[in-house]
Structures are given as structure tokens and as C-alpha cells.
Amino acid sequence: MRMSALAEAAGLPVATVKFYLREGLLHPGVATSATQANYDDGHLRRLRLVRALTGSVGLSVQQARAVLELVDDPGDDLYATLGRAVSALPPAAAPPRDDADPYPRARAALDALGQVYDPDFAAVGQLEGALAAAEAAGMPITPERLAHYGRALTEIADYDLERMPQEPHAAVEYTVLGTALYEPVLLALRRLAHQDAAVRRLRDGD
Amino acid sequence: MRMSALAEAAGLPVATVKFYLREGLLHPGVATSATQANYDDGHLRRLRLVRALTGSVGLSVQQARAVLELVDDPGDDLYATLGRAVSALPPAAAPPRDDADPYPRARAALDALGQVYDPDFAAVGQLEGALAAAEAAGMPITPERLAHYGRALTEIADYDLERMPQEPHAAVEYTVLGTALYEPVLLALRRLAHQDAAVRRLRDGD
Numbered sequence: 001m002r003m004s005a006l007a008e009a010a011g012l013p014v015a016t017v018k019f020y021l022r023e024g025l026l027h028p029g030v031a032t033s034a035t036q037a038n039y040d041d042g043h044l045r046r047l048r049l050v051r052a053l054t055g056s057v058g059l060s061v062q063q064a065r066a067v068l069e070l071v072d073d074p075g076d077d078l079y080a081t082l083g084r085a086v087s088a089l090p091p092a093a094a095p096p097r098d099d100a101d102p103y104p105r106a107r108a109a110l111d112a113l114g115q116v117y118d119p120d121f122a123a124v125g126q127l128e129g130a131l132a133a134a135e136a137a138g139m140p141i142t143p144e145r146l147a148h149y150g151r152a153l154t155e156i157a158d159y160d161l162e163r164m165p166q167e168p169h170a171a172v173e174y175t176v177l178g179t180a181l182y183e184p185v186l187l188a189l190r191r192l193a194h195q196d197a198a199v200r201r202l203r204d205g206d
Numbered sequence: 207m208r209m210s211a212l213a214e215a216a217g218l219p220v221a222t223v224k225f226y227l228r229e230g231l232l233h234p235g236v237a238t239s240a241t242q243a244n245y246d247d248g249h250l251r252r253l254r255l256v257r258a259l260t261g262s263v264g265l266s267v268q269q270a271r272a273v274l275e276l277v278d279d280p281g282d283d284l285y286a287t288l289g290r291a292v293s294a295l296p297p298a299a300a301p302p303r304d305d306a307d308p309y310p311r312a313r314a315a316l317d318a319l320g321q322v323y324d325p326d327f328a329a330v331g332q333l334e335g336a337l338a339a340a341e342a343a344g345m346p347i348t349p350e351r352l353a354h355y356g357r358a359l360t361e362i363a364d365y366d367l368e369r370m371p372q373e374p375h376a377a378v379e380y381t382v383l384g385t386a387l388y389e390p391v392l393l394a395l396r397r398l399a400h401q402d403a404a405v406r407r408l409r410d411g412d
Contacts (some may be wrong), residue, residue, distance in 0.1 A: 195362035
């Protein structure tokens with residue numbers, strides 16, 4: 001298809017598609033003349049990915065490029081690549097304290113859950129910050145609550161991983177989008193599940 | 207305790223405590239002289255709440271005041287108050303389209319889950335936006351995934367609600383902090399559960 005058709009299919013202005021091309025976020029089409037090129041479904045798919053990363057997910061062009069490089073070149077160690085790709089997504093974790101044990105709360109929590117983790121993975125610092133904030137507010141996550149949350153999230157994570165494509169490029173793309181785009185879905189669903197549970201409790205109790 | 211001791215116990219500068227007093231976020235102490243007052247554990251607890259709302263949660267002073275008014279005066283309909291308090295927390299939902307059916311995806315999802323919900327609750331708009339973003343990126347939430355996520359989040363929500371204090375002021379405070387402060391914990395735990403599941407799958411497969 002021509003660029004105008006590509007832009008329309010992606011729901012983007014032509015100027016935006018040209019910008020992504022110039023920035024290297026979208027690969028060039030196959031030139032059919034000095035001023036025209038052909039684009040295919042691969043380009044459309046990539047545009048949707050770029051739009052999600054720079055739109056809903058809120059990455060800068062530079063941050064999106066770093067994620068796209070991992071999609072394009074997952075390398076030999078898919079596990080490490082998935083970790084790097086997810087670590088490039090918001091929220092940015094606070095830098096670790098210069099300390100022999102920068103993440104004491106996260107480490108204790110993950111040990112209690114019996115989970116394997118890479119201490120360089122950004123989510124470890126995110127967990128540390130979130131646990132510290134709950135503690136400072138006088139509502140620390142109890143071991144019982146941690147175990148309960150951990151079980152429910154392991155069910156979700158197992159479901160997600162079972163559906164991860166085998167092909168490495170697709171696996172990185174699935175992981176990035178499934179992390180960034182499904183997190184807001186999960187949070188909204190929890191708030192709505194609270195409301196549903198509250199109706200059942202408060203109104204049934206009347 | 208004196209203000210200096212209160213500030214130290216809360217881990218805040220005295221100037222910040224004075225600012226919260228002036229803004230009405232913290233109730234006055236019991237005056238012991240023209241220039242001194244006594245503060246108690248209720249003040250310390252309130253300071254922790256204010257610090258959480260304006261710090262980790264990221265509310266403005268005005269937004270925090272709106273939440274605190276609901277904590278202080280939960281009124282007769284606790285269910286409606288909890289909904290309003292959670293709706294005052296980020297993320298702000300996009301305003302509904304001026305439409306007979308502004309939240310078609312959220313409505314379909316909640317109907318499929320069999321959940322009761324108030325269409326004015328902000329999380330309905332948040333769910334709509336999150337489902338639309340996933341769809342636009344070419345990774346819509348399938349009915350099977352929705353059912354799976356919904357089950358896991360209902361387990362979490364039931365656990366949360368079982369532990370909600372009976373006393374209305376405490377119930378609002380618990381709901382606000384348990385929503386805002388535990389969401390980042392849940393997201394970090396999901397990312398870490400992914401990593402744990404990926405290790406088990408990818409490395410076991412070697």
C-alpha cells in the first residue's frame with residue numbers, strides 16, 4: 001500500500017508516519033519510484049506498536065527506540081532481553097541506594113514468595129519503593145497479604161507466559177505490550193472488583 | 207507531643223507540618239499557650255495519610271483535601287463515599303464521550319464478568335480507555351483473558367474487602383490508601399511473577 005493508505009489504516013496523520021520514518025522507528029518501504037514506496041502489513045503492525053509506546057505507554061521517541069531495538073534484535077538470551085525491555089517501561093525505579101543491600105523489602109518479599117529474580121531488573125526497585133511507601137503510610141503489606149497477592153499474580157503471570165509467542169521478535173513485542181497495556185486494565189478491574197465486592201457486602205448487610 | 211516531636215515522628219520538616227495546618231489538611235493541636243500546642247497520635251496518623259496522598263500518590267493539596275473531607279465525613283452512604291474517594295485518585299479518566307453509550311467496552315467486560323458497577327465511578331472510564339488502547343495496538347483483551355484476569359482480581363478484591371475496618375472513617379482511609387499504595391505493589395509483583403515464570407519456562411526448556 002501507499003503511505004497515505006498506511007497512515008489511514010493506522011489512524012495516524014501522514015506527517016506522523018513520515019516523522020517515525022525519519023526517526024528510524026519505522027523501517028522504509030520498498031521504493032517504487034524516486035518519491036514513492038510500498039508498505040505492507042509489517043509496517044502497519046509496527047506503526048501500531050510505535051503508537052502504543054509513544055502514546056498510551058508514554059515513552060519518548062528515544063525510549064521507544066530502545067524498546068524497538070530489543071524487538072528487532074532479541075539476541076540469543078531471550079530471558080535477558082525480555083527483562084531489559086520491561087525495565088525500559090515506566091515507572092522509572094528510584095536509583096538504588098549505594099548500599100550492600102539496596103532492596104531489603106523487595107528481597108524479603110521475593111524470598112517469602114520463593115521467586116527467582118534478577119536484582120538488576122527494574123521491577124525489584126519498583127517493588128522496594130512501593131513497599132516502603134506503604135510502610136511509611138502506616139499500612140505495610142503483611143506477609144499474609146503478600147502471599148495472597150503473590151498467588152493471584154502468579155496465576156495471571158502463568159496465563160500471560162503460556163500465551164507468549166515462541167518466535168523471539170514476537171515474544172518481545174507481546175511482553176512489552178502485554179505489560180504496558182494490560183497493567184491499566186488490571187488496575188481498573190481491581191477497582192471495579194472492589195466496588196462489586198463492596199456492593200455485595202454493604203448492601204447485603206442492610 | 208510538641209510540634210517538633212510530631213514533625214520528627216512523621217519524618218517531615220516542621221515547616222511542612224505548619225503548611226498542612228495552614229491548609230487545613232491537619233487539624234489543630236490543643237493549645238497549651240499562646241504559641242504552643244499539643245499533638246497526639248491522631249495527628250501523627252493524619253500526617254502519614256497526608257504525606258502519602260501528596261507524596262507517593264501525587265495528589266495536589268486541593269485533591270488531597272477533597273479525599274480527606276470524605277475520610278472526615280463519610281456520611282450515611284459508605285458505598286457512595288468509597289466510590290467518590292477512589293474516583294478522586296489518579297489516573298484521571300478521560301471525560302466520557304457525549305454519547306448514549308460512552309463506555310461500550312467496559313460495559314461489555316463488566317457484563318461478561320457479572321459485576322455490579324456504578325457507571326459514574328471513574329474506574330469505568332479508566333477501563334474503557336485501557337481496553338481501547340489495547341485494541342488499538344492490535345492486542346485486544348480476549349474474553350478468555352478477561353475472565354482469567356477477572357477471577358484473579360476478584361480474589362484480591364475479596365481479600366481486601368474482608369479486611370476493611372467497620373468504622374466508616376477508617377474504612378475510607380483504608381480504601382484510599384489500599385487502592386493508591388497497593389497498586390504499584392501489585393504491578394511490580396506481576397512483572398516479577400513474569401520474570402519468575404519466564405525463568406522456569408525458558409531455562410527449563412534449555
